[in-house]
Amino acid sequence: MTVQRAVIERPRMARREALQLGCSTLLGLGLPSLLAGRAIGKPSVRAPRPSVRTVVLVFLPGGPSHLDSFDPKPEAPAEVRGQFRAIDTAVPGIALCEHLPRLAARTQHLAIVRSMAHALPHHDAVCFVPCGINTVPIGFRGVPSRGDWPCYAAALDHLRPRNDGVPSGVCLPSTLRNGVIPVSGTTAGFLGARHDPLQIEHDPGRGEFGIDGLSLRADQLGRRFEARRNLLELVDRFAAAAEASNETAAYAVYRVRAMEMLASNRVAAALSLEDETTHTKDRYGSHLYGQSLLLARRLVEAGVPVIQANLGHATEWDTHYDNAGPLKKRLLPQLDQALAALLDELVERRLLDETLVVVAGEFGRTPKIGDYQDGKFWPDGRGHWSSCFSAVFAGGGVVGGQAIGASDAIGAYPVTESFSPADLGATIYAALGVDPATTIHDSFGRPLRLNEGRPIAKLFASG
Numbered sequence: 001m002t003v004q005r006a007v008i009e010r011p012r013m014a015r016r017e018a019l020q021l022g023c024s025t026l027l028g029l030g031l032p033s034l035l036a037g038r039a040i041g042k043p044s045v046r047a048p049r050p051s052v053r054t055v056v057l058v059f060l061p062g063g064p065s066h067l068d069s070f071d072p073k074p075e076a077p078a079e080v081r082g083q084f085r086a087i088d089t090a091v092p093g094i095a096l097c098e099h100l101p102r103l104a105a106r107t108q109h110l111a112i113v114r115s116m117a118h119a120l121p122h123h124d125a126v127c128f129v130p131c132g133i134n135t136v137p138i139g140f141r142g143v144p145s146r147g148d149w150p151c152y153a154a155a156l157d158h159l160r161p162r163n164d165g166v167p168s169g170v171c172l173p174s175t176l177r178n179g180v181i182p183v184s185g186t187t188a189g190f191l192g193a194r195h196d197p198l199q200i201e202h203d204p205g206r207g208e209f210g211i212d213g214l215s216l217r218a219d220q221l222g223r224r225f226e227a228r229r230n231l232l233e234l235v236d237r238f239a240a241a242a243e244a245s246n247e248t249a250a251y252a253v254y255r256v257r258a259m260e261m262l263a264s265n266r267v268a269a270a271l272s273l274e275d276e277t278t279h280t281k282d283r284y285g286s287h288l289y290g291q292s293l294l295l296a297r298r299l300v301e302a303g304v305p306v307i308q309a310n311l312g313h314a315t316e317w318d319t320h321y322d323n324a325g326p327l328k329k330r331l332l333p334q335l336d337q338a339l340a341a342l343l344d345e346l347v348e349r350r351l352l353d354e355t356l357v358v359v360a361g362e363f364g365r366t367p368k369i370g371d372y373q374d375g376k377f378w379p380d381g382r383g384h385w386s387s388c389f390s391a392v393f394a395g396g397g398v399v400g401g402q403a404i405g406a407s408d409a410i411g412a413y414p415v416t417e418s419f420s421p422a423d424l425g426a427t428i429y430a431a432l433g434v435d436p437a438t439t440i441h442d443s444f445g446r447p448l449r450l451n452e453g454r455p456i457a458k459l460f461a462s463g
Helices: 015-023 123-131 152-159 224-244 251-264 266-270 278-284 288-302 324-348 421-431
Strands: 054-059 086-088 095-097 110-116 169-172 208-211 214-217 306-310 355-360 371-373 376-378 389-394 402-404 439-441 447-449
Touching: 054 123, 054 288, 054 421, 123 421, 152 169, 152 306, 152 421, 152 439, 169 288, 266 288, 278 288, 278 324, 288 306, 288 324, 324 355, 355 421
Parallel strands: 054 306, 054 355, 110 402, 169 306
Antiparallel strands: 086 095, 110 389, 208 214, 355 389, 371 376, 439 447
16 A cells, blocks of 8 residues: 655744744634745646536544445344434435435435445544545644645645635634544645635534634625724734734734635625525524535535535544444434535535535444443444445536445445545546646655545446
């Protein structure tokens, strides 16, 4: 297996880079593409013409159980199949878990890859799917560093920088964290802070955006003049807080970047859900998953190329102690409602063909129920399992109504061709018109291949 190579960090960070790194946390929004910056490296292969306009990565952190969602095994022993029934879907021969009834009715849009696999059944794999890699970079720390492999939005911003006030990528609804500790997988890594995606810190219930107690009401974002005034007041407060805490910060750079974002007002307006009807909000669900995917749809319309929606904290889908309870009561029903609403609206607004939706976690769960954790056996839990799991694709030219690949009778291993997170990443890059074999350079100028996978061609061909 090819080892991804990256540098942990530079021996010394230049003042300009320190300012850029500091600016990526403004208001909780990393604004890498709003000011032009020099490219660290150039692609060795000219990227083909993009086939999709936007990729929406719906990331399920913690690792959802494939056996209890997209790859049920109704004929397996009880300790394998679990508590849930498998139900028929709109496509004969494809079954889903009973707690995904809305998606079951929309299977004609879905291509379910049931033979995903990699070799790391540990949460360090949280960066695999968001970055399209199969191994952790050399010097990987688990927390964000400038040695990390770049995420899709960062690579796109590096290779195809833009200056229209629209970021190359947005990560929402908040920084991916394990408790209070942020985890790797959603930054530009060694490409530099200037390419970090716009990172939103958003509480859908309160309608606020911000970080470290500095916030802006969502309704202010939609009103151009008032938003400028309030955002600049917030910049003043942020700069003062940075100075008080001895952080390296440049007030002028903060001010310019904030004004750049507001210049077109496209993204600022998209960030506010104020003009969405109650019916639409209820359609997605009055919960984090629903409002996050509603926000994702608005960003699709605003022209953001890469949107990553993290549905939960870093271990949200990590069901060591009780597998069935959280899945039944909250995780699956909320995913089902929110994702179905997103697909419906993309169809209704004629956006699905130009939008690739990808749904995956970092791995699956153990075939047999029961898991040892914290020195104790938990009879109702499922542990980490990276030898086989599922990913779901829709839109962007994907042929729906098909299951690609298959796992064995207990969902333990693929019995057909397997696909890796790097293959998933190659599929995303190819959809965006970026050659996965493009050469990028680390902070020492050493050439690296952007992605080691191959696009999953079967997604775009039936039969």
